[in-house]
Amino acid sequence: MIPRRIAAALASFVAAAATLHAADTLPHVLISRQLSESEHIAVGDVVRLSASADDGAAQQFRVAGVYEPTPDPARLGAVIREVQLHLPDLLTLTREPGMPAGSEFVETINVALVDPADAAAFSRDVQARMPGVSAQPSTGAAESTGPFLVLRRFHLAIAIVTIVASTVFLLALTIMLVDERRAAVGVLRLIGLPIRRVLVQLFIEGVLIACIGSMFGVALSLVSEGLINRFFQWRYDTALVFVRVTPEVAAICVAIAVPLGVSATVVASWALLRRNGLRLARR
Amino acid sequence: MNAMGFAWRSLVRQPARASLGVLGVAAVGALLFDMLLLSEGLVISMRGLLERTGFDLRVTATDSLPGQGPLIPNAVAEAQAIATLPTVRSAIALRFANATILNDRPRGFYTSFQGVAGTAQHPWTILRGRDIGTGAELVINENTATRLQLAPGARLVLRAACTGEEQALPPMPFTVAGVAQFPFDTPNGATLATSLDRLADACGGNESGEADVIMVASQESAGTAAAVADVAKLLPHLRVLSNAEAVNRFERGGFTYFRQISTVLTTVTLSFAVLLITVLLTVSINQRLGEIAALRALGFSRWRVVADVLCESVLIVGGGGLLSLPLGGLLALGLDTILKRIPGIPAEVHFFVFRPEALQVHLLLLAAAAVIAALYPIRIVARLPIAATLREEVGG
Amino acid sequence: MSAANGTIVEAMHISRVFPMPAGPVTAVADVTLKIAPGDHLAIRGPSGCGKSTLLHMLGCVETPSAGTLLFNGSDVSKLSDRQRSLLRLRRIGFVFQRFFLLPMLTAAENIELPQSEADVPKADRRRRTSELLEYVGLAARADHRPSELSGGEMQRVAIARALANRPGLLLADEPTGELDRTTGEQIAALLDRVNADGTALVIVTHDPALAERCTRILSMRDGRIESETTA
Numbered sequence: 075m076i077p078r079r080i081a082a083a084l085a086s087f088v089a090a091a092a093t094l095h096a097a098d099t100l101p102h103v104l105i106s107r108q109l110s111e112s113e114h115i116a117v118g119d120v121v122r123l124s125a126s127a128d129d130g131a132a133q134q135f136r137v138a139g140v141y142e143p144t145p146d147p148a149r150l151g152a153v154i155r156e157v158q159l160h161l162p163d164l165l166t167l168t169r170e171p172g173m174p175a176g177s178e179f180v181e182t183i184n185v186a187l188v189d190p191a192d193a194a195a196f197s198r199d200v201q202a203r204m205p206g207v208s209a210q211p212s213t214g215a216a217e218s219t220g221p222f223l224v225l226r227r228f229h230l231a232i233a234i235v236t237i238v239a240s241t242v243f244l245l246a247l248t249i250m251l252v253d254e255r256r257a258a259v260g261v262l263r264l265i266g267l268p269i270r271r272v273l274v275q276l277f278i279e280g281v282l283i284a285c286i287g288s289m290f291g292v293a294l295s296l297v298s299e300g301l302i303n304r305f306f307q308w309r310y311d312t313a314l315v316f317v318r319v320t321p322e323v324a325a326i327c328v329a330i331a332v333p334l335g336v337s338a339t340v341v342a343s344w345a346l347l348r349r350n351g352l353r354l355a356r357r
Numbered sequence: 358m359n360a361m362g363f364a365w366r367s368l369v370r371q372p373a374r375a376s377l378g379v380l381g382v383a384a385v386g387a388l389l390f391d392m393l394l395l396s397e398g399l400v401i402s403m404r405g406l407l408e409r410t411g412f413d414l415r416v417t418a419t420d421s422l423p424g425q426g427p428l429i430p431n432a433v434a435e436a437q438a439i440a441t442l443p444t445v446r447s448a449i450a451l452r453f454a455n456a457t458i459l460n461d462r463p464r465g466f467y468t469s470f471q472g473v474a475g476t477a478q479h480p481w482t483i484l485r486g487r488d489i490g491t492g493a494e495l496v497i498n499e500n501t502a503t504r505l506q507l508a509p510g511a512r513l514v515l516r517a518a519c520t521g522e523e524q525a526l527p528p529m530p531f532t533v534a535g536v537a538q539f540p541f542d543t544p545n546g547a548t549l550a551t552s553l554d555r556l557a558d559a560c561g562g563n564e565s566g567e568a569d570v571i572m573v574a575s576q577e578s579a580g581t582a583a584a585v586a587d588v589a590k591l592l593p594h595l596r597v598l599s600n601a602e603a604v605n606r607f608e609r610g611g612f613t614y615f616r617q618i619s620t621v622l623t624t625v626t627l628s629f630a631v632l633l634i635t636v637l638l639t640v641s642i643n644q645r646l647g648e649i650a651a652l653r654a655l656g657f658s659r660w661r662v663v664a665d666v667l668c669e670s671v672l673i674v675g676g677g678g679l680l681s682l683p684l685g686g687l688l689a690l691g692l693d694t695i696l697k698r699i700p701g702i703p704a705e706v707h708f709f710v711f712r713p714e715a716l717q718v719h720l721l722l723l724a725a726a727a728v729i730a731a732l733y734p735i736r737i738v739a740r741l742p743i744a745a746t747l748r749e750e751v752g753g
Numbered sequence: 754m755s756a757a758n759g760t761i762v763e764a765m766h767i768s769r770v771f772p773m774p775a776g777p778v779t780a781v782a783d784v785t786l787k788i789a790p791g792d793h794l795a796i797r798g799p800s801g802c803g804k805s806t807l808l809h810m811l812g813c814v815e816t817p818s819a820g821t822l823l824f825n826g827s828d829v830s831k832l833s834d835r836q837r838s839l840l841r842l843r844r845i846g847f848v849f850q851r852f853f854l855l856p857m858l859t860a861a862e863n864i865e866l867p868q869s870e871a872d873v874p875k876a877d878r879r880r881r882t883s884e885l886l887e888y889v890g891l892a893a894r895a896d897h898r899p900s901e902l903s904g905g906e907m908q909r910v911a912i913a914r915a916l917a918n919r920p921g922l923l924l925a926d927e928p929t930g931e932l933d934r935t936t937g938e939q940i941a942a943l944l945d946r947v948n949a950d951g952t953a954l955v956i957v958t959h960d961p962a963l964a965e966r967c968t969r970i971l972s973m974r975d976g977r978i979e980s981e982t983t984a
Contacts (some may be wrong), residue, residue, distance in 0.1 A: 125427075191477045231692055232388065232622065236629075239384035244631040246377035252642045302621065309617065345373075358863070358869050370857035651853030652812050655867050655914070656842025658835055743807040751805075751850050753926070 086296035102159040112139045112153060123157060125168045133167055135159070146316035147222070153311075189191065241334055246337075248342040252276070254347060269347045278337025281332070285309070288331040292324050360454070364668035371641075375673070378498045378637050382677025382723075383684055384555045387628040390625060390685035390719045391692060391709060394722065398710040400604055405707050406599040410480050410540050412449075413581045414573035415598045416588060423570035424453045424607065432568030433474045433553065435592055440475070440585045444579035445476030447642075449544055450568035452553055454519040454560060458505065459528055462655040468547035470517060472556025472568075480572060481550060483507055486535030494534040495551040509535050514548070519560035529559045569596075599629060615708065627726055630674075634730035642734045649738055650746035662738045668671050670731035671724075674748060678723040682716075760823075761922050762788040762811050766805050767820030769806050772838045780806040783820070790921060792953045793945075795964035798973035799801055803955040807973070809954060812924045842871050846915030846952075850927035852907045853898040860884065860910045861895040867917045879899040885913035889943060905936035911924075912943060916952070923947060925956045929963055941966055951984055 103123070104113055115121060117137055122133035135157075143154040159167070161180070187196060193211035200209035252259075263271055299317045306316045361677045368375040408727070411596040416439070421520075429435065432450040435502060439448040452472045473479055479488060486509025489496055497507060507513065517526050531551065539548045551559075553568060575584030582600050589597045598606070608616070642649070649662055649688035691710035696708045759917060760835075760865060768782040781803040788811070796804045809815040813829050822829045825838060832840070841847070843930055854863050861882050873970040886892045889909040899907050908928060925944065928936030941963050947955040956967060964970050972979045 174548060221699045224696060227698075228692060229697050231695055233382060233389050235688060239381055239388070239629075242377050242381040242384060245376045245639070246637060247633075247640065249374050249377070250637070250644070254644060306617065328658075343663075351656075365858045366855075387890065557786060647851065648853055650856060651847070651849060652855075652866075653838070653847075654812065654841060654847045656838050656840075656845075656918075657870055658838040661836075696855070744806065744815045747814075747849065747926075748805060750853075751930075 096172055099165045100134055100136040101160065103135040103163075104139045104141050106143045106154045106156040107140050108143070108153050109155040109157070109185075110137075112155065121157075121165060122157075131167070131171070135163070142313065145312045147314055202261075210325055237330065237334075241338070244334060245341065248280075248340040249345070252339070252342040252346050259346060263347070274348060276343040277336065277340055280336045280343075283339070284332045284335025287335060288328045291331060292319070292327065295319050295324070295327070333354045360664035360668045361453060361672070363665050367641075367645075367665070367669055371628075374637070374641075376500070376633070378673045379676040379680065381633060382630060382674055384673075385626055385633075386678050386681025386719070386723060387685035387688050389626045389722065390681055390715070391628070391689045392619040392623045392626065393713060393715040393719055394685075394689055394709040395692075396616050396623075397712065398708050399615055399655055399706065400608055401447050401712065402707045402711045403607055403612075404516045404604045406540055406703060407603060408496060409476060410572070412480065412572035412574045412702035414575060414584055414588060414601050415600075415603060416571040416592065417569070417574060417596050417598065420596055422603075423451070423573075428452070428567040428569060428571075429571065429595060431566050432571055433566040435595070436475050436568075436571045438591060438686075439573055439588055440477070441745070442591065444576050444584040446574045446576050447475070447477070448571055448573045449475030449477050450553055450566075450571050451480070451566040452556055452582050454517055454556060456515040456517045456549060456559070458501075458549075459514045460505065465516070466501075466547065468501060468515075468549050468691050469555065470515070470559075471548070471550040471555040474553035474566075474568070477574065479550070480538045481537040483537050484537045486533070489534050489551055491552070493529065493551075495531045495549050495555070496535045496537040498542055498546070498548040499531055500542070500545060501547040501549065502533075504736060507536075509533055515559070517556070517559035521558075521683055526559065526561055527621050529555075531555075537685065540705060542705075543701060544704045546699065546704075548668050573732065585596075587644050623722075627722060631726050631730045632671060634673060634726065635733050637673070638666065638731060638734040639737065642737055646737075646741065646746050647750035650743045650750070652743060653741065653743045653749065659739055662741075663735050667728070667731045668740055670727045674723050674727035674730070678720065681719075681723075686711075757937040758862075759789055761785050761790055761792075761825060762786075762816075763821075763823040764811065765823075767810060767817035767819045767822050769803070769810060769815060770818040771971050780929060781810065781817075784976075784978055785820075786971065786978065788922065788953055790953055791948070792955070793968045794946045794953075794955045795967035795970045796955065796957045796973060797959065797961070797964045797970060798979070800959075802973045803976040804973055805974075808924055808926055808955065808957045810848060811922075813840050813848075815857075829885055830954050842867060843918050844920050844922065846918075846920040847867045848915050848925040848928050849922065852899070852904075852911045852931075854907055854910055855916070856899050859898055860891060860902065860906075860913075863899070863910055864913045864917050869890060874916070880915065883915075885916060889913045897965040898909050903936070904932050904940055906937075907931065908940050912940070912947065916947065920952065922953045922955070925950060925954070925958075927956070927958055928956065929960055933984075934984070939962070 100120060101120070107119075109115065115137055117139055119137045120134055121137060122132045122134050140159065144155055146154075185196070187193060197209040200207060259272060263269070296319055299319045302317045303315055307313065331353055371635075375672065416425055416429070416435075417423055417426055418429045421427075432452075436448040436450040450473070453626055454470045454472070456468050458468060459465050475674035483496065484499065486496075501507065512530060514528045514530050516528045520525070531549075537550070539550070542548055553566075558569075573584060573588060575581050581601070583600050585597050588595075650693075652662060653659070693707055693709045696702075697704075697706070763814070764784055764786050766783050767781065768779060768783055771778045772779055783886060784807060796807060798804050801865075806815065810817055810977050811939065813822075813824060813832075816822075816830050825844065829837065829840075835876075840875060850913055855866070858866065864885055865878050868881060873881070882895075883892070883916045891909055891913070891914060894902060894906060894910075899910070900909065908931075912923075912928075923944075928944065929940050944954060944956065945966055954967075958964050970982045970984045972981070
């Protein structure tokens with residue numbers, strides 16, 4: 075004798091299984107997380123898809139899963155309402171009425187090579203054998219895309235302005251800081267130390283300060299990288315990375331900052347050292 | 358000598374560092390000003406461009422933007438129906454395609470190709486020649502005319518491409534009726550336009566009356582909102598978008614990147630400026646503590662020395678702020694030139710657009726920066742122990 | 754200007770204690786003294802005995818930790834910072850060892866500065882400044898900046914500045930400390946003249962010769978007045 079509760083559970087399970095078995099005849103699709111959230115569609119739901127706005131030739135599909143779309147910077151800000159179908163299902167859905175099967179087309183074929191290093195050679199080979207087909211390695215495609223080239227130049231222009239402003243301020247600050255030492259420098263000059271000797275000392279100090287400051291700047295940029303990425307990822311509901319401080323970027327920044335800092339110190343010191351020692355030592 | 362005069366003399370005493378401080382603020386202020394222009398510039402520019410076309414509504418088959426979604430079947434008839442509404446002044450149907458002008462180049466000359474139906478004013482401005490008539494005529498843009506050396510009256514043969522698929526449509530001859538300016542042309546783009554019927558013929562002649570968008574101009578007395586309501590009621594299966602709504606869609610899409618980056622850069626720039634001015638002022642104050650203590654001993658009140666510091670900050674930021682405006686203008690021109698190279702951006706759209714509100718916000722932000730930057734040095738002078746400072750100065 | 758009883762400053766058992774990390778330090782302990790109009794007082798003592806601290810208290814730059822300090826009859830501890838500033842501006846003049854002239858102002862502008870702060874009209878300021886430059890013998894150096902003046906000249910400008918608002922009391926902290934003997938004597942003579950013209954003068958000094966020019970000499974040690982001699 076099966077207890078009543080267990081019998082009810084078994085009955086539900088059998089009914090569900092029977093429904094599932096009957097519904098399994100529906101083709102499966104995947105929907106994007108954003109579509110699932112905006113239209114409140116869950117896994118297992120049945121949806122109707124049509125290629126035309128007037129609902130003509132709509133077909134039923136079962137949602138087999140929800141996926142996170144690959145972040146696409148070209149679609150920043152857009153709510154990605156996407157459906158992934160098996161290709162035959164898509165071709166059937168989008169085929170013009172009366173057109174025979176086999177006359178459909180695709181825009182892109184993605185190819186994964188055994189050896190990715192063969193990409194360039196493979197592209198050339200495909201293009202030679204199949205005129206009218208464009209084959210491109212996927213690496214480097216992003217950098218060659220128009221909008222990103224333009225944005226890179228835009229960001230570079232902003233960076234240049236920021237560096238100019240920083241340099242001006244840096245010069246002002248180093249002049250002030252060197253000026254604070256004028257009495258000491260004046261006394262050193264009066265007791266006979268040559269300009270060169272004093273300049274070397276100030277140069278070494280400038281190098282130390284510039285190096286420490288650069289390291290601090292890199293650390294600050296790493297912290298702000300995390301903050302900016304988190305903010306924009308939340309703002310746009312995306313997994314895109316907006317700021318990335320690579321070793322190359324950090325090296326370039328240090329390579330600019332250290333010479334700038336040292337040069338500012340040397341320029342400020344030189345302006346000071348050219349003055350008479352007695353005038354420097356006098357308050 | 359009032360506080361401002363005193364502050365001026367304090368700055369002029371060290372002309373090199375004062376000039377550098379002002380220049381630094383000018384550079385930072387220029388960037389700040391430009392970011393404020395950028396935050397709304399693209400939207401304002403696009404809004405202006407949409408309004409200059411003379412049409413304030415766009416009707417499409419789906420929520421996609423015109424040219425990105427399915428065609429409107431029977432668009433010509435529906436445009437005619439819309440044009441009869443009392444709140445509508447005129448309506449035209451517009452279809453977008455591409456074409457290759459066949460010439461002595463191996464691959465021809467690739468252009469965009471538009472077809473328009475309706476009796477209202479066409480969405481282009483004739484520069485030379487005349488507008489299209491009923492025959493196989495088209496108007497071309499200046500780029501096309503220049504590069505192919507075509508003038509009104511010239512004949513050309515083109516092969517249209519009307520869907521995303523590879524097609525082998527027969528070439529069709531056209532006569533150039535005129536050279537026109539198209540509002541959404543890109544700087545190097547080539548554009549042709551003809552009647553919708555002629556474009557349908559060029560596209561194989563199998564469909565007619567279909568269009569990507571119906572552009573509608575509302576009656577001035579009725580207003581856009583009334584026209585939107587009427588059109589939506591007449592054609593509930595279609596989507597009606599006013600210019601304002603179209604701009605909102607752009608804002609929520611790719612345009613939003615520029616607003617966000619301008620916000621981030623505005624914040625970073627301001628923080629940078631405040632930090633640097635604070636350091637400049639603080640170092641300057643620290644070098645003059647003896648003088649300040651002496652002034653306090655002579656009877657200068659706490660608030661007087663605080664006012665002196667605040668005025669110094671105002672002078673540095675004020676001088677730099679004024680200089681930042683022409684610098685910012687020049688920088689904006691340069692940055693605009695860079696950004697306009699993004700593919701697909703119409704030539705008449707700008708990223709940096711001046712508006713008085715941006716100037717007001719700029720000045721307010723700089724004023725706030727001057728005050729905030731002065732807070733720490735003010736704290737130093739306000740809490741300066743007079744006697745202890747005098748003793749220290751004597752003791753060295 | 755003085756209180757009804759003819760006293761400018763009256764200090765009654767005033768002390769000044771500085772809290773330090775290693776423990777409180779008593780710079781001035783239980784000092785009682787009066788300064789009347791026209792007094793010529795020197796305060797001397799070894800370094801660290803509290804002379805400058807006492808001077809700062811008399812000049813309302815410091816407030817006593819204990820005791821009562823009256824200036825023209827008003828209890829200084831009950832005055833606000835603003836009121837004490839006004840007192841220093843109009844009633845007290847300060848002369849410092851290091852001069853503390855503002856380097857970006859000319860000699861004349863340095864002298865005009867306290868007058869400007871005291872809202873003296875421009876014409877009166879100019880007149881007073883010319884008088885004071887004549888008084889200190891620097892009429893020809895009115896438009897020179899401190900960097901263009903010798904030490905003695907800078908101190909004379911500082912004295913003129915201290916007298917700008919006609920204070921009843923002039924306080925000088927080591928006024929000849931940075932000057933050579935000859936220049937110091939010139940300054941001392943000028944200060945004598947200031948006192949002779951009616952301004953009460955209190956000088957803190959190491960210099961015995963300068964102290965002996967005063968009619969009252971207070972000797973301090975360890976924060977206390979050890980002795981007072983009268984010429």
